[in-house]
Amino acid sequence: MSTRIAFLKAHGTENDFVIVPDPENSVDLPPAAVAALCDRRAGIGGDGLLHVVRSAAHPEAREMAGEAEWFMDYRNGDGSVAEMCGNGVRAFARYLQHAGHVTAGELAVATRGGVKTVHLAKDGDVTVRMGRAVLPEGEVTVSVDGRSWPARNVNMGNPHAVAFVEDLAHAGSLFTAPPFAPASAYPDGVNVEFVVDRGPRHVAMRVHERGSGETRSCGTGACAVAVATARRDGADPAVTGTPVTYTVDLPGGRLVITEHPDGEIEMTGPAEIVAEGQIDADWLERATAAKTPEVRNA
Numbered sequence: 150m151s152t153r154i155a156f157l158k159a160h161g162t163e164n165d166f167v168i169v170p171d172p173e174n175s176v177d178l179p180p181a182a183v184a185a186l187c188d189r190r191a192g193i194g195g196d197g198l199l200h201v202v203r204s205a206a207h208p209e210a211r212e213m214a215g216e217a218e219w220f221m222d223y224r225n226g227d228g229s230v231a232e233m234c235g236n237g238v239r240a241f242a243r244y245l246q247h248a249g250h251v252t253a254g255e256l257a258v259a260t261r262g263g264v265k266t267v268h269l270a271k272d273g274d275v276t277v278r279m280g281r282a283v284l285p286e287g288e289v290t291v292s293v294d295g296r297s298w299p300a301r302n303v304n305m306g307n308p309h310a311v312a313f314v315e316d317l318a319h320a321g322s323l324f325t326a327p328p329f330a331p332a333s334a335y336p337d338g339v340n341v342e343f344v345v346d347r348g349p350r351h352v353a354m355r356v357h358e359r360g361s362g363e364t365r366s367c368g369t370g371a372c373a374v375a376v377a378t379a380r381r382d383g384a385d386p387a388v389t390g391t392p393v394t395y396t397v398d399l400p401g402g403r404l405v406i407t408e409h410p411d412g413e414i415e416m417t418g419p420a421e422i423v424a425e426g427q428i429d430a431d432w433l434e435r436a437t438a439a440k441t442p443e444v445r446n447a
């Protein structure tokens with residue numbers, strides 16, 4: 150019998166993840182293996198993968214080991230690496246609780262975007278301190294099906310471009326990334342959010358994620374949207390000294406985002422473990438080989 154690799158499946162507002170627990174960082178997960186596991190027809194299926202590694206055992210996280218025992222080695226569904234995943238970090242914390250590595254309360258998680266503090270209740274929603282948003286200057290225009298909108302750059306550790314539209318249907322299929330002008334605006338790619346108003350401090354959005362396509366939710370995207378909407382609405386907690394909270398509806402659920410006067414952004418939403426199983430290592434080797442040309446040419 151071939152070797153088995155444990156996995157779990159989880160989601161947060163229907164942004165779904167394959168979880169691979171690997172405390173000592175001994176599972177080889179090249180981009181093609183991640184793409185094979187995230188394949189919805191030939192693999193397990195997911196928008197991304199959460200590789201759960203002890204910080205001390207991962208070269209990218211070793212420096213954070215004193216602050217955070219666990220590192221979220223996040224990968225997009227196409228195998229690419231990203232700095233941060235907001236829904237992922239909630240699912241990651243839920244997994245640590247599920248596996249008995251942590252109990253309810255405060256937990257520090259190392260990510261490529263720095264250490265994030267997560268508040269885990271015994272059950273119910275998970276709150277994450279996501280850090281501050283950076284709003285780089287610069288005008289970009291995003292276009293879909295003959296319509297164009299200005300987009301605001303917001304960096305949540307990973308890059309976002311936020312466009313306010315009249316109707317979410319105007320964002321089109323979002324199967325492929327919408328084009329930007331100037332075309333060179335995002336050499337490393339970008340996550341694109343389309344936003345409509347739903348009411349006071351209440352918006353709805355759709356997203357095209359770098360490396361995953363259209364997803365049903367994006368946590369960092371919802372934070373970027375809340376900050377861009379607050380600035381559009383003339384609200385800046387750093388100026389008023391009052392926190393601002395936005396409810397953000399996504400196709401997969403609802404996230405609540407609060408920006409505090411010190412710039413810290415808190416995100417609250419659900420995270421659920423839905424299944425556990427075993428990956429056949431022989432299959433993974435074959436599937437990785439089959440995906441390799443596709444991933445190389447991506």
Ligand SMILES: N[C@@H](CCC[C@H](N)C(=O)O)C(=O)O
Nearest residue numbers: 231234235236307367368369
């Ligand atoms: N779904 C995530 C974001 C994942 C990373 C993103 N696709 C990127 O490449 O930056 C979230 O919930 O934040």
